[in-house]
Amino acid sequence: MDKEIFDFFTTLIEKASGIAYGPSKEYLVESKLLELGQTLGYKNLNELYLKVKNQLSPALLNSIIDALTINETYFFRDTHPFEALKNKILPELFQKRTDKKISIWSAASSTGQEPYSVAMLLLEYFSYYLSSYEIKIWATDISLSSLKKAKEGIYNQIEVNRGLPVYFLLKYFKQKGSVWEIDERIKKMVKFDFLNLLEVDRKVHEKFDIILCRYVLIYFANSTKKKVWKDIWKCLKSGGYLILGGTELAPLEFPDMERRHIGKAIVFYKKE
Ligand SMILES: C[S@@+](CC[C@H](N)C(=O)[O-])C[C@H]1O[C@@H](n2cnc3c(N)ncnc32)[C@H](O)[C@@H]1O
Missing domain, CATH: 3.40.50.150 (Vaccinia Virus protein VP39)
Incomplete structure (x- = not known):
């Protein structure tokens, strides 16, 4: 993943939610963003990046937050x-x-x-x-x-x-x-x-x-x-x-x- 794109999205998500993705999580961030881009109909990561950089709507920000949060949970976790x-x-x-x-x-x-x-x-x-x-x-x-x-x-x-x-x-x-x-x-x-x-x-x-x-x-x-x-x-x-x-x-x-x-x-x- 292009470093500029990785830095852009990780800075955005950290400012918005506090979630801090370090460089070791590049693969994870990329796969989550690729999935989001596909769902939203973008041809590639660069297209999604340009859209977010130039026209970030509240709805798009929410979709990015949804994509980049880790929602793992289960009933009576840890007992x-x-x-x-x-x-x-x-x-x-x-x-x-x-x-x-x-x-x-x-x-x-x-x-x-x-x-x-x-x-x-x-x-x-x-x-x-x-x-x-x-x-x-x-x-x-x-x-x-x-x-x-x-x-x-x-x-x-x-x-x-x-x-x-x-x-x-x-x-x-x-x-x-x-x-x-x-x-x-x-x-x-x-x-x-x-x-x-x-x-x-x-x-x-x-x-x-x-x-x-x-x-x-x-x-x-x-x-x-x-x-x-x-x-x-x-x-x-x-x-x-x-x-x-x-x-x-x-x-x-x-x-x-x-x-x-x-x-x-x-x-x-x-x-x-
Ligand atoms: C791994 S889950 C943990 C869920 C549950 N507490 C548990 O222990 O099973 C983490 C949750 O934190 C939420 N989260 C992350 N950043 C947050 C923030 N800044 N404000 C509120 N919720 C946040 C995520 O959306 C996700 O649902």
């Missing part, structure tokens, strides 16, 4: 954080929150498997509380195509085979030909919105009891990672929990932050 939610975090919050409100934010929800896993957990194990508590599950992402799929709540066989216990599949999904649609009760528990994590400080004005920010900061450069982490930490209520991906480390520590081991999960607790 341990969901065990921690079930065995410790949610029971503790149900006890502690006397205003009877619990809010959860899946901050990079991709195609919905993460927030829907939380919703299934709540319905399966905490249904007793659901009638008297106001529970909010907010799920956000920068990829419009991922958000569309998440809202539809329809998954193919491979997707439901990844991480989802058969018991949950049979209980909370309906089979429709070759695909599975998530139960309306679960769908209704999650609100999906577009949100760029680079804009959390300007766009998110509420605080949450639980924030899941998993497998997204890993794609950002260090300075971006730290900024987003700081902004997200501000959105966590005292006594709340922030959860990263299983292999991720906290980019920064704060005085009111306490690393807690819950079972096999490591979570970040905001001191009260």
Whole structure:
């Protein structure tokens, strides 16, 4: 791939989303852009490049973001954080929150498997509380195509085979030909919105009891990672929990932050 074109697109995507593609990812970027160019009817990468350089519309930028984000996800990913939610975090919050409100934010929800896993957990194990508590599950992402799929709540066989216990599949999904649609009760528990994590400080004005920010900061450069982490930490209520991906480390520590081991999960607790 021409260096000028690679540099142009990687600078564009980093400015727009924070995702930093280094030179070792040239092949990946090229194949993703070639696929996008084909879908949009451009003859080659150079044609797409000239179009983007000279006439970048918001819709075209969204298509580039869709093409260059990595949307890999699956139900109950990593298992341990969901065990921690079930065995410790949610029971503790149900006890502690006397205003009877619990809010959860899946901050990079991709195609919905993460927030829907939380919703299934709540319905399966905490249904007793659901009638008297106001529970909010907010799920956000920068990829419009991922958000569309998440809202539809329809998954193919491979997707439901990844991480989802058969018991949950049979209980909370309906089979429709070759695909599975998530139960309306679960769908209704999650609100999906577009949100760029680079804009959390300007766009998110509420605080949450639980924030899941998993497998997204890993794609950002260090300075971006730290900024987003700081902004997200501000959105966590005292006594709340922030959860990263299983292999991720906290980019920064704060005085009111306490690393807690819950079972096999490591979570970040905001001191009260
Ligand atoms: C690998 S997926 C992780 C999904 C889920 N959290 C999980 O752990 O299974 C990363 C997601 O981050 C989203 N993403 C990347 N940059 C983002 C940004 N600046 N703002 C919001 N979402 C972003 C991508 O669109 C993608 O859906």
